Amino acid sequence: MSNAHEVVEKNVGLMIVLTLIAVSFGGLAEIVPLFWQKATTEPLETLEPYSALEMEGRDIYIREGCHVCHTQMVRPLRAETERFGPYSVAGEDVWEHPFLWGSKRTGPDLAHVGIRPITEQWHREHLRDPRQVVPESNMPAYPWLETTPVDWSHTERKLRLFKNTFGVPYTDEGIAEQVERFTNGEWSEATEEDALVAYLLSLGRERKEVTQ
Amino acid sequence: MSDFWSWFIIVIVVINLLGCAGLLLWNNSISAEEAAKETTGHSFDGIVERNSPLPRWWLGLFIGTLVFACVYLVLYPGLGKFDGVLGWTSSGQYDSEVALVERQTGPLFEQYAQVPIEELIRYPEALAVGGRLFANNCAICHGSDARGAKGYPNLTDDAWLYGGSPEQIVTSITAGRQGAMPPMAAAIGNTDEAVRDMAIYVQSLSRPDVANKGDNAAAIERAKPRFMMCAACHGPDGSGNQMLGAPNLTDNSWLYGPRLEDIEYGIKHGRSGHMPAHESLLSKERIHVIAAYVYNLSHRADADNTTTP
Numbered sequence: 226m227s228n229a230h231e232v233v234e235k236n237v238g239l240m241i242v243l244t245l246i247a248v249s250f251g252g253l254a255e256i257v258p259l260f261w262q263k264a265t266t267e268p269l270e271t272l273e274p275y276s277a278l279e280m281e282g283r284d285i286y287i288r289e290g291c292h293v294c295h296t297q298m299v300r301p302l303r304a305e306t307e308r309f310g311p312y313s314v315a316g317e318d319v320w321e322h323p324f325l326w327g328s329k330r331t332g333p334d335l336a337h338v339g340i341r342p343i344t345e346q347w348h349r350e351h352l353r354d355p356r357q358v359v360p361e362s363n364m365p366a367y368p369w370l371e372t373t374p375v376d377w378s379h380t381e382r383k384l385r386l387f388k389n390t391f392g393v394p395y396t397d398e399g400i401a402e403q404v405e406r407f408t409n410g411e412w413s414e415a416t417e418e419d420a421l422v423a424y425l426l427s428l429g430r431e432r433k434e435v436t437q
Numbered sequence: 438m439s440d441f442w443s444w445f446i447i448v449i450v451v452i453n454l455l456g457c458a459g460l461l462l463w464n465n466s467i468s469a470e471e472a473a474k475e476t477t478g479h480s481f482d483g484i485v486e487r488n489s490p491l492p493r494w495w496l497g498l499f500i501g502t503l504v505f506a507c508v509y510l511v512l513y514p515g516l517g518k519f520d521g522v523l524g525w526t527s528s529g530q531y532d533s534e535v536a537l538v539e540r541q542t543g544p545l546f547e548q549y550a551q552v553p554i555e556e557l558i559r560y561p562e563a564l565a566v567g568g569r570l571f572a573n574n575c576a577i578c579h580g581s582d583a584r585g586a587k588g589y590p591n592l593t594d595d596a597w598l599y600g601g602s603p604e605q606i607v608t609s610i611t612a613g614r615q616g617a618m619p620p621m622a623a624a625i626g627n628t629d630e631a632v633r634d635m636a637i638y639v640q641s642l643s644r645p646d647v648a649n650k651g652d653n654a655a656a657i658e659r660a661k662p663r664f665m666m667c668a669a670c671h672g673p674d675g676s677g678n679q680m681l682g683a684p685n686l687t688d689n690s691w692l693y694g695p696r697l698e699d700i701e702y703g704i705k706h707g708r709s710g711h712m713p714a715h716e717s718l719l720s721k722e723r724i725h726v727i728a729a730y731v732y733n734l735s736h737r738a739d740a741d742n743t744t745t746p
Contacts, residue, residue, distance in 0.1 A: 250453050262442070301527050302531065303534045306535075308573060342574070344711045347577070
């Protein structure tokens with residue numbers, strides 16, 4: 226018995242299996258139960274699905290790598306809630322695919338930037354030339370967004386994907402109405418800047434009541 | 438959390454702790470006979486491997502972590518639904534952190550709230566607090582030096598869109614402001630020339646020498662009667678109206694820039710500056726202190742002339 230560890234040491238396959246079992250305990254106890262917890266699987270009652278414009282804005286946010294420098298996760302610390310608004314809760318992100326929590330804060334957290342006292346005009350000027358409004362800023366400028374029209378060719382598919390695969394409560398009529406708005410309606414000539422600003426202003430609207 | 442998942446977690450955690458403890462005991466139970474064999478028989482390049490138990494100090498650390506884990510699981514949440522005897526939660530810790538700071542700073546803000554803003558600018562500590570609050574809430578638009586930017590008012594000068602009295606500043610911060618200059622080109626002649634004439638006239642209101650350049654004098658004569666349309670908000674003499682937030686056009690202070698292009702753009706497209714309301718974001722007492730900081734920016738001389746209490 227006393228030299229039984231020799232069996233593991235001399236059988237790499239067995240060692241791999243035992244290692245995987247040992248490592249899986251952490252995930253089994255800490256991650257697996259989360260898939261069945263209401264706090265992480267039920268959206269906040271105030272949560273609204275993204276509009277087509279906001280959905281495209283979100284994809285521009287991802288394309289331009291905003292999440293590399295901006296987190297979307299306000300931690301429950303006073304120093305953060307003073308700056309970024311109420312702390313994040315899991316129910317805000319149930320419809321986020323993929324989530325954009327990020328892990329590196331070069332710029333400020335944006336989880337609730339839409340309910341901060343910042344105007345739409347400020348966002349536009351700031352995206353075109355951040356130093357125009359914040360001289361100390363080291364954020365790159367994104368002037369082309371102002372002149373680039375939104376590419377709507379995949380938008381309807383995206384909305385359907387979120388409805389059918391991720392269970393986001395879009396309806397067929399609702400999607401048809403969104404499609405109408407960007408094919409013939411007010412978004413038909415929207416620029417990428419319009420989309421990104423609409424997305425930024427939507428961030429945190431589900432937590433607006435917390436600040437009041 | 439349902440009972441099933443609670444027990445699921447408890448069972449895994451307990452099996453882990455017992456498993457680790459068992460592994461330790463087992464490792465430590467190598468018989469005297471085995472240990473006395475000196476080597477496991479492995480030999481590589483003359484280096485032999487012994488089958489000894491873990492060193493004592495290492496074993497001690499290992500046992501220490503197991504004890505720590507047990508103490509932790511009693512004190513803090515970790516075993517399924519069990520909340521831990523301390524009842525700790527991250528939101529509870531946040532709430533107590535906020536309450537602590539509220540207790541510490543509440544009386545101070547209370548004290549400042551009793552002091553009129555004209556007085557408060559002589560309290561360096563209050564201004565320091567106000568400066569921090571300004572940096573956190575206002576600097577994003579008005580700049581960290583409060584000198585503003587194009588479209589965002591400079592708060593350090595004497596030009597005020599909505600008035601610079603303490604009450605007016607408090608109102609601006611609390612309820613916000615919405616500037617609304619409509620596009621005026623149609624009302625003043627609807628030609629590029631009419632717009633250019635008006636821009637020259639507006640520029641000349643604060644820069645008399647503009648009239649002496651080129652044909653400007655003629656342009657000003659053409660625009661003057663049409664300024665009637667602008668006078669409803671900016672006043673017949675262009676000195677503005679703080680009730681409406683209509684800027685004074687005679688003070689050579691330019692929210693959107695002094696160039697003819699800037700002025701023409703404003704006439705053609707209108708302007709709509711927006712200052713968001715802060716009443717849901719900042720307490721009355723904090724707004725009072727921020728207002729004192731802002732008031733101080735254009736009244737530094739007043740504050741310096743008196744001794745600090």
